[in-house]
Amino acid sequence: MARADQALDPAQDTDLFKDTEHLVRLVVLIVVALVAFVVLRTAVVPKSFGQYGHYRGAAVGEAAARPIAFAGRDACEACHTDIVEQKKQGKHVVIACEACHGPLAKHADDPSSVTPPKLDTAILCARCHEANSAKPKGFPQVATGDHSGGIACDTCHQPHRPKIETSTNETKAEAKAETPKKTEGKK
Amino acid sequence: MDLTRRRLLVLLPAAAVAWKYVLAGTPEASPNYRLTEHWWSMLIDIPKCIGCGSCVRACAEENDVPEGNYRTWIERYHVSDWRIERPEVESPNGGIQGFPPNEESGGKNFFVPKLCNHCADSPCTQVCPVGATFVTPDGVVLVDKTYCLGCRYCVQACPYGCRFINAKTNTAEKCSLCYHRITKGLTTACCEVCPTGARQLADLKNPKDPIHEFLRTHSVQVLKPHMATGAKVFYNGMDGSVR
Numbered sequence: 001m002a003r004a005d006q007a008l009d010p011a012q013d014t015d016l017f018k019d020t021e022h023l024v025r026l027v028v029l030i031v032v033a034l035v036a037f038v039v040l041r042t043a044v045v046p047k048s049f050g051q052y053g054h055y056r057g058a059a060v061g062e063a064a065a066r067p068i069a070f071a072g073r074d075a076c077e078a079c080h081t082d083i084v085e086q087k088k089q090g091k092h093v094v095i096a097c098e099a100c101h102g103p104l105a106k107h108a109d110d111p112s113s114v115t116p117p118k119l120d121t122a123i124l125c126a127r128c129h130e131a132n133s134a135k136p137k138g139f140p141q142v143a144t145g146d147h148s149g150g151i152a153c154d155t156c157h158q159p160h161r162p163k164i165e166t167s168t169n170e171t172k173a174e175a176k177a178e179t180p181k182k183t184e185g186k187k
Numbered sequence: 188m189d190l191t192r193r194r195l196l197v198l199l200p201a202a203a204v205a206w207k208y209v210l211a212g213t214p215e216a217s218p219n220y221r222l223t224e225h226w227w228s229m230l231i232d233i234p235k236c237i238g239c240g241s242c243v244r245a246c247a248e249e250n251d252v253p254e255g256n257y258r259t260w261i262e263r264y265h266v267s268d269w270r271i272e273r274p275e276v277e278s279p280n281g282g283i284q285g286f287p288p289n290e291e292s293g294g295k296n297f298f299v300p301k302l303c304n305h306c307a308d309s310p311c312t313q314v315c316p317v318g319a320t321f322v323t324p325d326g327v328v329l330v331d332k333t334y335c336l337g338c339r340y341c342v343q344a345c346p347y348g349c350r351f352i353n354a355k356t357n358t359a360e361k362c363s364l365c366y367h368r369i370t371k372g373l374t375t376a377c378c379e380v381c382p383t384g385a386r387q388l389a390d391l392k393n394p395k396d397p398i399h400e401f402l403r404t405h406s407v408q409v410l411k412p413h414m415a416t417g418a419k420v421f422y423n424g425m426d427g428s429v430r
Binding site: 049052053054055056059060062063064065066067068069070072073094095096098099102103126127128130131132133134135136139 | 241320329380381
């Protein structure tokens with residue numbers, strides 16, 4: 001190396017250059033390769049790579065920009081205030097609208113053109129309330145076959161306020177008479 | 188350029204397509220969201236879970252999860268009094284349609300919802316050879332679909348089995364903690380629909396978040412703490428048999 005350094009120094013005798021051509025070639029090759037690498041790298045690596053860490057920073061924004069499917073409870077309650085009032089009187093007040101009605105962000109954006117599908121209470125209620133020994137003991141559960149005999153749940157229960165009210169005691173009594181000893185409630 | 192009838196006919200469909208995009212609007216941005224002001228996690232209250240599968244369905248609908256794959260799923264544990272270290276675990280179709288009645292009688296039965304633990308020191312991001320998966324500055328583990336090679340290293344590395352390969356895109360996929368929702372001030376789809384409040388999104392950097400009080404006053408665990416992954420999905424009331 002000492003020799004190469006001397007050779008590159010212009011103050012030295014020019015005769016020293018006669019054996020250094022191979023070194024100059026090597027240096028030129030290295031520089032060309034380096035430039036090619038830098039050019040390629042800037043072309044290939046996205047600008048935001050390394051913004052936050054060893055990944056493409058723009059990917060964070062892209063993940064955040066996706067459209068939503070569930071509008072969220074607040075969006076529903078902004079319009080359906082009558083349902084909110086109903087729900088407040090029952091235990092289902094804690095449940096978000098879209099837990100039963102499904103994803104309705106499109107309906108929230110354009111209520112007139114997208115209408116929510118009609119729900120089948122026989123399937124929907126059973127998903128939560130069908131008896132299962134793994135469910136918490138305090139949770140209201142029924143064996144739907146025994147409890148209603150296949151009748152749709154909303155025949156007796158109003159889903160937004162599921163408890164059968166005292167004002168409709170007669171209906172309740174009738175329902176009980178129809179299915180004696182089967183409405184055991186918790187299991 | 189003269190607007191001949193021929194040219195107009197060619198232009199009309201293009202204009203119709205463009206108009207569709209104008210009507211659809213640009214995706215909602217979140218200008219007030221600051222990455223450094225959040226550190227997301229989730230709280231799962233096992234004694235509240237009724238195994239209804241609402242979270243699994245909502246996740247699939249919100250995130251277009253392919254049928255047969257699950258970003259979140261529910262497991263039902265049956266722990267016999269005689270072999271508490273050998274629980275029987277089942278998860279039919281991820282619990283997307285709930286669970287049939289228990290075949291086993293007696294013992295201890297309960298549900299455990301699972302999802303990506305959004306580990307602070309996640310093994311999956313450490314093994315990714317191309318930087319396609321990463322922990323965001325607000326603590327969410329995400330996958331960059333355009334960068335993922337589909338090499339499956341991360342699928343093997345995750346100790347919780349939370350990742351899968353999307354057969355359509357051939358890229359790794361996992362729970363994104365509904366990043367497109369939480370950055371807009373909404374909760375995740377699974378937390379939104381959970382009827383009993385068994386799942387709750389929590390922001391550890393928000394001093395007003397009730398998670399702090401909850402963590403102080405309850406016996407809370409994470410899954411596989413011995414793996415030292417810095418898991419951020421907290422389980423309340425978790426039985427020792429849960430893996």
